[in-house]
Amino acid sequence: MLDNMQNECSTAHAPAEHPKIKSGKVGILLANLGTPDDYTYWPMRRYLSEFLSDKRVIDYPRWKWQPLLQLIILSKRPFSSGEAYKSIWNHDKGESPLMTITKDQTAKMADALHARYGDQVMVDFCMRYGNPSTDSKVRKMVEAGCQKILFVPLYPQYAGATSGTANDQFFRALMKEKWQPAARTIPPYFDDPAYIDALAKSVEDAYDTAEKKPDLLVVSYHGMPKRYLMEGDPYHCQCQKTTRLLKERLGWDDSQITTTFQSVFGPEEWLRPYTVEHVADLAREGQKNIAVIAPAFSADCIETLEEINEEIKESFEEAGGEDFLYIPCLNDNPEHIAALAGVIENNLKGWLE
Numbered sequence: 001m002l003d004n005m006q007n008e009c010s011t012a013h014a015p016a017e018h019p020k021i022k023s024g025k026v027g028i029l030l031a032n033l034g035t036p037d038d039y040t041y042w043p044m045r046r047y048l049s050e051f052l053s054d055k056r057v058i059d060y061p062r063w064k065w066q067p068l069l070q071l072i073i074l075s076k077r078p079f080s081s082g083e084a085y086k087s088i089w090n091h092d093k094g095e096s097p098l099m100t101i102t103k104d105q106t107a108k109m110a111d112a113l114h115a116r117y118g119d120q121v122m123v124d125f126c127m128r129y130g131n132p133s134t135d136s137k138v139r140k141m142v143e144a145g146c147q148k149i150l151f152v153p154l155y156p157q158y159a160g161a162t163s164g165t166a167n168d169q170f171f172r173a174l175m176k177e178k179w180q181p182a183a184r185t186i187p188p189y190f191d192d193p194a195y196i197d198a199l200a201k202s203v204e205d206a207y208d209t210a211e212k213k214p215d216l217l218v219v220s221y222h223g224m225p226k227r228y229l230m231e232g233d234p235y236h237c238q239c240q241k242t243t244r245l246l247k248e249r250l251g252w253d254d255s256q257i258t259t260t261f262q263s264v265f266g267p268e269e270w271l272r273p274y275t276v277e278h279v280a281d282l283a284r285e286g287q288k289n290i291a292v293i294a295p296a297f298s299a300d301c302i303e304t305l306e307e308i309n310e311e312i313k314e315s316f317e318e319a320g321g322e323d324f325l326y327i328p329c330l331n332d333n334p335e336h337i338a339a340l341a342g343v344i345e346n347n348l349k350g351w352l353e
């Protein structure tokens, strides 16, 4: 039974103006990358500026990077990225798909965890960039009486540019609290059997219902500069291992599956092979019928719906490819929620049984 501090202070000894203190809950705070509030210039610029000013994402010295970012990149990219967001926008809800899906995931996770732990837990989500901010959601949890918070970045593979910076922002939010809750973050879960099962099932379902069974599965991960790998970031290795585990779980051999990296940004070399070039090479070599899956994303977003399913598909078709099957992210499907709930349960041990 979790302790309730308010009982101790409801005696005659407490000062009359004593604040109401809520306690006794465990917060589970899901976190994703963030997304612009709108696809027009200023919201896009605000979002990109916050994102691309993060040293975990782009690690050039500020004096060199900020003039280039603020004067050159942010005068053009909000327009081109805004167009891309507009093409995938959830106009009914007035938000991006990443936002809609994260809300759906959170609602389903809340149901699953309330069924398991009752009202001892509070489940919510925040974003690393933009809204709802990590600060605001940590504040809300502390105010509601969460003395313990488990922070859950929704990235299966660890990268400094994703889980690392999400955790940094969580710790910064804790710095502002008078009564800092106990805090945990989760390790990467790319090798969790239930997560690999969920991925494999999504491939099997897509292949079963495809008009033409694909000859090759391209497993496309968000890229990063190759230098980050050389400097110690484990993301590349965790991506390669995700593909291997998926291949083994599907009972396939190396001829049926391949790993690539997408979304190259700037002049540096990024992790290779680049998806957009590789699918064109495949089409030219005679692989006319492929499927693409993107396991680094827990929710469909601009990088999957627009980049993979529009730009990369076009590159494949222009090079002579015929059938391009995009396999959606795991989003709020039941196997994904169950796998994530299992990861959360494991990481709550000692706090809640």
Ligand SMILES: C=CC1=C(C)c2cc3[nH]c(cc4nc(cc5[nH]c(cc1n2)c(C)c5CCC(=O)O)C(CCC(=O)O)=C4C)c(C)c3C=C
Residues within 6 Å of the ligand: 033, 034, 035, 036, 048, 057, 058, 077, 081, 096, 098, 155, 159, 161, 162, 222, 223, 224, 225, 235, 265, 296, 297, 300, 301, 302, 303
């Ligand atoms: C420029 C450096 C970038 C690195 C390094 C990077 C790593 C990285 N990102 C994700 C997940 C997502 N990225 C998303 C969008 C996005 N990413 C970058 C740049 C880097 N990402 C930019 C500039 C953008 C914005 C879109 C654009 O202007 O092209 C998103 C989608 C957000 C959405 O609203 O839909 C996600 C998710 C991972 C997993 C990763 C790992 C190394």
Ligand SMILES: [Fe+2]
Residues within 6 Å of the ligand: 222, 263
């Ligand atoms: Fe990104």
Ligand SMILES: [Fe+2]
Residues within 6 Å of the ligand: 236, 237, 238, 240
């Ligand atoms: Fe590696």
